[in-house]
Amino acid sequence: MKKILPLALILLFISYLSAVTIQQKLVNDDNLNVGDRFQLQIYADVPLKSVVVPDTLTSFKIIEVEKKKEPSGKTWLQLTIVPILTGSLSFPKLQVIPEISDGQTYFTDAFRVIVIPVRAENDTTLVDIKPLAKYPLQLPIWVYYLLIAFIIVGIIYLILNRRNRGGKDSTVKETIPSSTSLDPxxxxxxxxxxxxxxxxxxxxxxxxxxxxxxxxxxxxxxxxxxxxxxxxxxxxxxxxxxxxxxxxxxxxxxxxxxxxxxxxxxxxxxxxxxxxxxxxxxxxxxxxxxxxxxxxxxxxxxxxxx
Structure with missing residues (x-):
């Protein structure tokens, strides 16, 4: 028993040394409003393949997951995230998948960001919307409706006229071609x-x-x-x-x-x-x-x- 305990400690130490170390960094996460973008950068001492985004993510929207590569050849991940709610929001930990799997499961750390509301919670005053801008020489709306009506009538007329002409062309015209010559x-x-x-x-x-x-x-x-x-x-x-x-x-x-x-x-x-x-x-x-x-x-x- 005394011999097995040191051996187990040695194996535990070796597995600790061989474990993948996950590091993360937030970029542009200060003074966030709804719709602002910030980045979560994920690093490790081994090349990273991807992350698993949970379906239960409701306070945030992940816009893009990019796979970056350093000059040394090591790859890391960058997630572009957008908050869709205000307040103190908690972002869950994400499962990180290395390029070469060692059978272990790795996660990022959960973190919290503050999303500032644009207006105060007790502010119920509606802000006036700027009136619609008009283009130069823009005509009244009824003129456009009138033009559309004329176009529809013109199309119907052309279709009916073409049908009538088609019926007439199906019969042989018994007209004498005009000719000024008296020769046969x-x-x-x-x-x-x-x-x-x-x-x-x-x-x-x-x-x-x-x-x-x-x-x-x-x-x-x-x-x-x-x-x-x-x-x-x-x-x-x-x-x-x-x-x-x-x-x-x-x-x-x-x-x-x-x-x-x-x-x-x-x-x-x-x-x-x-x-x-x-x-x-x-x-x-x-x-x-x-x-x-x-x-x-x-x-x-x-x-x-x-």
Missing amino acids: PWKIALKQLDELLSQNLIQKGEYIRHHYELSLILRQFLERKYRFPAVEMTTSEIQQVAERLYIASSQEVLNFLKYCDKVKFAKYIPSQEEIEEYENWLRSWVQSFELVEAQQKLAHGGIEHA
């Missing part, structure tokens, strides 16, 4: 095609512009010949109209428009042979109407002669 549509289209080819846009590398003009020539011809606004319509819309009207070689017309769209919008660069193939098709398709017109004139002439 096929002749105007051939003249436009010759003028386009004379510009040599393909040789200049202007593929998009060339095919835009090709598509425009065909669309204007459709407007003059079949009397619907092809220039303002997409290829899909023209396809819907072609299903309702009889357009000569309608599928070839749609293929031509889709080819032009691919160059205009998909940045497709066709070969010279492909370009000439579609240009020749457009020319021959437009010229076919010249033959139809001549046959109609001969037929009407024969009837009149008879």
